[in-house]
Amino acid sequence: MQKxxxxxxxxxxxxxxxxxVSGAIIAAEENPQSLEIILTGNEDLIKQELLKHxxxxxxxxxxxxxxxxxxxxxxxxxxxxxPDSSLSxxxxxxxxxxxxxxxxxxxxxxxxxxxxxxLGRLEGVGRPTIGSLFPTDKGRTMVFDVGASVDCKAQHxxxxxxxxxxxxxxxxxxxxxxxxxxxxxxxxxKGNSVIIEAHELLEKSQLNFAGNVEGRDILNGKVDxxxxxxxxxxxxxxxxxxxxxxxxxxxxxxASKGFLKKLWVGMMYGTLKNVILKDFDYQEYGGVPLLGVxxxxxxGHGK
Amino acid sequence: MQKxxxxxxxxxxxxxxxxxVSGAIIAAEENPQSLEIILTGNEDLIKQELLKHxxxxxxxxxxxxxxxxxxxxxxxxxxxxxPDSSLSxxxxxxxxxxxxxxxxxxxxxxxxxxxxxxLGRLEGVGRPTIGSLFPTDKGRTMVFDVGASVDCKAQHxxxxxxxxxxxxxxxxxxxxxxxxxxxxxxxxxKGNSVIIEAHELLEKSQLNFAGNVEGRDILNGKVDxxxxxxxxxxxxxxxxxxxxxxxxxxxxxxASKGFLKKLWVGMMYGTLKNVILKDFDYQEYGGVPLLGVxxxxxxGHGK
Numbered sequence: 001m002q003k004x005x006x007x008x009x010x011x012x013x014x015x016x017x018x019x020x021v022s023g024a025i026i027a028a029e030e031n032p033q034s035l036e037i038i039l040t041g042n043e044d045l046i047k048q049e050l051l052k053h054x055x056x057x058x059x060x061x062x063x064x065x066x067x068x069x070x071x072x073x074x075x076x077x078x079x080x081x082x083p084d085s086s087l088s089x090x091x092x093x094x095x096x097x098x099x100x101x102x103x104x105x106x107x108x109x110x111x112x113x114x115x116x117x118x119l120g121r122l123e124g125v126g127r128p129t130i131g132s133l134f135p136t137d138k139g140r141t142m143v144f145d146v147g148a149s150v151d152c153k154a155q156h157x158x159x160x161x162x163x164x165x166x167x168x169x170x171x172x173x174x175x176x177x178x179x180x181x182x183x184x185x186x187x188x189x190k191g192n193s194v195i196i197e198a199h200e201l202l203e204k205s206q207l208n209f210a211g212n213v214e215g216r217d218i219l220n221g222k223v224d225x226x227x228x229x230x231x232x233x234x235x236x237x238x239x240x241x242x243x244x245x246x247x248x249x250x251x252x253x254x255a256s257k258g259f260l261k262k263l264w265v266g267m268m269y270g271t272l273k274n275v276i277l278k279d280f281d282y283q284e285y286g287g288v289p290l291l292g293v294x295x296x297x298x299x300g301h302g303k
Numbered sequence: 304m305q306k307x308x309x310x311x312x313x314x315x316x317x318x319x320x321x322x323x324v325s326g327a328i329i330a331a332e333e334n335p336q337s338l339e340i341i342l343t344g345n346e347d348l349i350k351q352e353l354l355k356h357x358x359x360x361x362x363x364x365x366x367x368x369x370x371x372x373x374x375x376x377x378x379x380x381x382x383x384x385x386p387d388s389s390l391s392x393x394x395x396x397x398x399x400x401x402x403x404x405x406x407x408x409x410x411x412x413x414x415x416x417x418x419x420x421x422l423g424r425l426e427g428v429g430r431p432t433i434g435s436l437f438p439t440d441k442g443r444t445m446v447f448d449v450g451a452s453v454d455c456k457a458q459h460x461x462x463x464x465x466x467x468x469x470x471x472x473x474x475x476x477x478x479x480x481x482x483x484x485x486x487x488x489x490x491x492x493k494g495n496s497v498i499i500e501a502h503e504l505l506e507k508s509q510l511n512f513a514g515n516v517e518g519r520d521i522l523n524g525k526v527d528x529x530x531x532x533x534x535x536x537x538x539x540x541x542x543x544x545x546x547x548x549x550x551x552x553x554x555x556x557x558a559s560k561g562f563l564k565k566l567w568v569g570m571m572y573g574t575l576k577n578v579i580l581k582d583f584d585y586q587e588y589g590g591v592p593l594l595g596v597x598x599x600x601x602x603g604h605g606k
Binding site for chain 2: 072074109136137147150151182183184187189191192193195214215216217218219220228229230231232234235236237238239240241242243245246247249250251254264265268271272274275276
């Protein structure tokens with residue numbers, strides 16, 4: 001069996017290093033033969049976490065780093081000002097071939113900048129992209145881009161469509177993934193100028209292009225891949241995440257209005273969770289791949 | 304009491320003229336002294352609808368028109384090819400001062416084009432805008448633009464913020480409405496190039512500018528007005544509408560799995576409707592104003 005080595009940024013995310021280390025332990029325990037994990041970060045803090053779990057796993061290593069890129073750090077500046085960050089060193093390990101993949105739940109912009117600059121882009125790729133999975137009635141739809149590239153030309157959208165198709169074919173086994181452009185109407189004349197131009201390019205491409213879809217089609221499973229610029233995709237992803245929060249809040253407020261209401265919400269909760277909440281819980285789909293860079297980089301959700 | 308005259312496009316929307324006429328009757332009955340309604344459209348069809356309701360209301364008039372702009376018609380072309388449409392004549396009545404406002408649930412693009420070209424824009428307005436109400440934990444947030452102007456420069460976003468502030472102050476009585484830009488992060492360096500430039504312009508403006516918000520903040524009531532280009536706003540609005548559809552479908556599917564499940568969903572339904580579904584039902588907020596044109600134009604939801 002081929003062994004895979006994954007670098008985990010132990011200082012990334014809202015609950016670092018707790019969740020990063022816990023996740024690493026679960027993965028290392030489940031795959032004792034096939035997986036090697038390298039945790040980058042403050043060695044003392046990581047060891048403390050490992051001790052809490054009372055396990056010694058031969059397939060977890062630590063690479064000590066002295067700096068942390070925070071959520072407020074400027075992505076490109078952090079590359080220069082924090083050369084010994086858990087993030088920077090993690091990417092370096094991938095570049096040097098010492099690891100097959102890097103995963104971080106830290107500053108997304110900084111991970112992207114480090115990956116793009118240090119690993120380089122694949123040939124033909126002008127902009128890397130991050131996809132995100134949306135649950136649908138029929139399965140799933142992936143939206144590209146959800147924040148890697150906020151200013152896009154039509155050609156970049158075509159690249160997202162291409163990378164997305166390869167990804168969905170290989171990861172989900174969809175033979176010929178259906179790709180659509182996100183627009184304000186189905187007609188090819190609808191959309192902003194970038195979308196209208198991208199529509200023409202995609203029509204001429206080899207991809208399985210299904211035309212434009214609207215915002216309402218993301219959740220109906222009409223297509224496998226929805227393409228838009230990273231600004232729009234990011235806004236939709238975060239909006240979608242917030243819908244669940246709002247629903248939970250509303251139930252909490254309702255339950256707080258009295259004992260019977262609380263009991264009633266408690267009774268309904270199991271069904272609600274199974275029928276709707278589960279599918280809207282984007283936290284169940286924690287990591288998204290950064291496509292287009294010369295190496296495997298997974299961006300985890302900060303929460 | 305001042306009398307208001309409203310033109311209703313009786314041929315607009317998915318259920319025309321049925322819903323348009325029914326709505327007109329309700330409004331006319333509720334406001335016998337203060338409201339005058341003019342229905343534009345096929346006189347025979349409208350009369351048939353009026354007869355069904357068995358009412359004769361002195362404050363409903365009909366202006367017969369021979370053409371209908373369909374949902375597939377090109378907005379600007381329809382202006383030339385269908386001069387005697389219910390939509391075109393409706394706007395004309397406003398321009399000629401024979402009515403105070405025009406409302407249509409028909410082809411949004413065509414209503415906008417007719418309003419912008421026939422009524423003209425207000426001084427200082429480069430692009431008209433449509434706002435849409437989003438329910439939040441604390442009340443409501445209005446998003447501008449949701450589809451009137453899909454290609455925007457920074458200056459257009461500032462105009463949307465200005466028009467939105469005036470609207471929210473006058474319609475909802477919010478003294479000094481908080482305005483934010485929709486972006487991918489709160490820092491002023493975050494966003495696409497248009498957002499970053501608009502941020503600088505808004506900082507220098509007289510508006511109550513609260514900086515950037517993210518997609519997740521639309522539903523949390525942090526600000527009164529969220530500004531973005533019409534492409535992004537339209538996609539979010541339609542996505543939001545579809546969330547309700549998806550939830551309803553999931554409950555329907557669950558209920559169809561057996562008698563007990565159906566009964567259980569029936570028992571929960573009242574609570575669900577009150578606690579969450581109601582607020583997500585954007586159809587309860589049927590009409591949105593087209594701001595920036597020289598006349599009052601309300602765009603209704605096609606459904």
